[in-house]
Amino acid sequence: MPDMSPSSTAEEPAPALQTGWTGRVVGYVAVLVLVNVMVDTVLAAPTFVLPQLRDAFDTTQFAWLDSSAMLAGAMWAPLLGKTADIYGKRKVLVITLVVAGLGGIVCLVAPHIGVFVLGRALQGAAVAALFLTVAIIRDVCAPTFAMIVTGVVTSGSAVFGIASPFILEAATEVFGWRFVFVVSATFAIAAALFVRIVIPNSRIRTPGRVDVTGALLLGSGLAGVLAYISLGQEFGWLGIVPLAVLVVGVVALLVWYFVLSRIPEPVIDIRGIPLVLGLGLLVVVMGTGAYRSLLALFSLLIDVSPDDGLGYGIAGPAALGLMFGIPSIGIMLGGILAGAIATRVGPAWPLAAGVTLGTIASIVMFLIGAGSLPIAVICSFMLSLTAGSLVTSGFNLASVLAPPERQGTVSSMVMVMVAVGSVTMSFIGSAILGATDVVVGGETVNSSLGVHAYIAVAACGFILAAIPMTFLVRRMRGNVVTGVPVSHI
Structure with missing residues (x-):
């Protein structure tokens, strides 16, 4: 397994694992969804104001503005995953939320890009919050039921995302880009308090060192x-x-x-990763990277009118809300459906469905979506289904392959893959746009060649993800895992 430390555990007396929806489970889910709303304000909300951030800090390096938190999250995740298994998931989750809140405050007052990136690095602790919510679910719910709850928790925050783009679009016009980080810091502190009050202590811990x-x-x-x-x-x-x-x-x-x-x-035993988990991680790193890079591109396309004659641009009435609000429904549906389907056929098939949808959406976006708001909204919705399915299925796959005492460590690996894929693809996309800039009317703008090459690279990411996905489905055919470690698969 990804962590080969001694498997002895220290167990505290705890109620039986939850097997269905009760008032207690609903309370846990509500708090953990609030945590993931905060994660969304850290990772997704800044994409709404990328053009304003780019102008405020006078930089063309939009990937650093958008992806520095995710990059920091890749650094935070392995350390926090192991620490959570040893010292308790609730305690580590509260600490990460407080650190993320402090990061939002640093971004809020940042006088230049260096301080801003430092704040985003602190906010990167929020990336760990996502996989810790999944590990906590596995602590309190029976394996089969946990798959469904995982889908709700990882995608339920999308309910907030339905309205937030419309609210943020209006609020940032009045208060500027800093409003995004006021919201982020506020959610982080509120979530930390609720986690401390509502979520129980970890019932299983693993002796060891970090x-x-x-x-x-x-x-x-x-x-x-x-x-x-x-x-x-x-x-x-x-x-x-x-x-x-x-x-x-x-x-x-x-x-x-x-x-x-x-x-x-x-911190990660890369040699101990079973084949089936390795295949799943490859799918996650390429699939989520492709999706996140297109999400960043959408923010730039919204800032350009198709009437400018650049060969791309989807600016229009309520474009921000349409591109980021309505597709939030897709994230929620994708996650919940992936969790429900996994209880019957295992997590590999919904993972495959997500890759397939992402491939189709990116190809349509390349052919006609970059200059048409209606088509772009449809593609964004399909990609949001992909995002919900990939994240939920990735966590479900990892959780059923991990023993209870190593849920934090193994779940952190999924988050590392999400972070590495997202940052890599965003930086590659930024490099493509920077290398293909053109000057129009004395102003440097992204070229149509650069935008379409960017989308093509994302499409290739999905196509490449289909290769390990094929082997994964074959490997798990007939193996509907529901909580028993299957490292032998």
């Missing part, structure tokens, strides 16, 4: 490699600074892989 050095080295390596993609487009792919950052990142990853991943209790 490999802080390994987590920092792994995170630094990922950050170095991804930063090269961003710096290369501005300073040259063979420039001294980008190459130095790349070398540092690669060396950090190599040291971690050959040295620190071999210690008795590594």
